[in-house]
Amino acid sequence: DADVTQTPRNRITKTGKRIMLECSQTKGHDRMYWYRQDPGLGLRLIYYSFDVKDINKGEISDGYSVSRQAQAKFSLSLESAIPNQTALYFCATSDTGPAKNIQYFGAGTRLSVL
Amino acid sequence: AQSVTQLGSHVSVSEGALVLLRCNYSSSVPPYLFWYVQYPNQGLQLLLKYTTGATLVKGINGFEAEFKKSETSFHLTKPSAHMSDAAEYFCAVSADNQGGKLIFGQGTELSVKP
Numbered sequence: 001d002a003d004v005t006q007t008p009r010n011r012i013t014k015t016g017k018r019i020m021l022e023c024s025q026t027k028g029h030d031r032m033y034w035y036r037q038d039p040g041l042g043l044r045l046i047y048y049s050f051d052v053k054d055i056n057k058g059e060i061s062d063g064y065s066v067s068r069q070a071q072a073k074f075s076l077s078l079e080s081a082i083p084n085q086t087a088l089y090f091c092a093t094s095d096t097g098p099a100k101n102i103q104y105f106g107a108g109t110r111l112s113v114l
Numbered sequence: 115a116q117s118v119t120q121l122g123s124h125v126s127v128s129e130g131a132l133v134l135l136r137c138n139y140s141s142s143v144p145p146y147l148f149w150y151v152q153y154p155n156q157g158l159q160l161l162l163k164y165t166t167g168a169t170l171v172k173g174i175n176g177f178e179a180e181f182k183k184s185e186t187s188f189h190l191t192k193p194s195a196h197m198s199d200a201a202e203y204f205c206a207v208s209a210d211n212q213g214g215k216l217i218f219g220q221g222t223e224l225s226v227k228p
Binding site: 004031033035040041042043044045048050058090092094096101102103104105106107108 | 118120123146148150155156157158159160163165204208213214215216218219220221
């Protein structure tokens with residue numbers, strides 16, 4: 001089984017709908033991240049969480065919200081989806097201490113907003 | 115602030131030829147540098163990293179990269195390309211004062227011709 005699991009893997013939704021992307025991990029890491037990937041732009045950080053009570057905005061948080069339900073779970077929500085949120089979304093985790101800079105990624109969720 | 119620039123969004127090489135993917139970074143503090151690889155329909159996988167110490171770092175699948183502070187570069191090389199190396203490659207930078215957050219480059223898609 002994958003250490004970082006994202007569900008769903010693919011999702012098509014309509015403009016204005018609320019949608020939630022879920023991420024769970026079995027690595028025991030405290031830190032979790034949500035990124036979006038767009039062609040030619042690389043990965044951009046949406047939100048990150050260093051522990052259950054510590055959630056921070058990233059580079060492009062507008063239009064998104066997150067919930068850290070437990071150490072192992074970090075969900076990303078689009079309250080009212082719009083077409084320019086069509087992208088590939090990745091969840092990642094990292095440890096603390098000397099290994100804090102190494103991130104482990106899920107397989108991604110491909111989201112299309114029509 | 116930190117940033118990463120990958121030169122060339124697409125690189126094509128013949129099987130057996132040298133692979134060279136270019137990455138330049140900007141950082142006001144000593145950087146940590148990473149190369150990640152993304153195979154089709156998969157998440158990102160760490161290829162190699164530089165934190166401190168030896169400036170030539172070796173990674174998985176025969177790849178290596180050299181940290182050159184004077185040139186602010188961290189280019190990725192492999193002496194002989196294999197068909198299985200076809201993927202997208204991302205350079206990323208972090209630092210001690212970034213709390214584990216990564217800044218990614220735009221990505222370079224590597225094609226390998228038979």
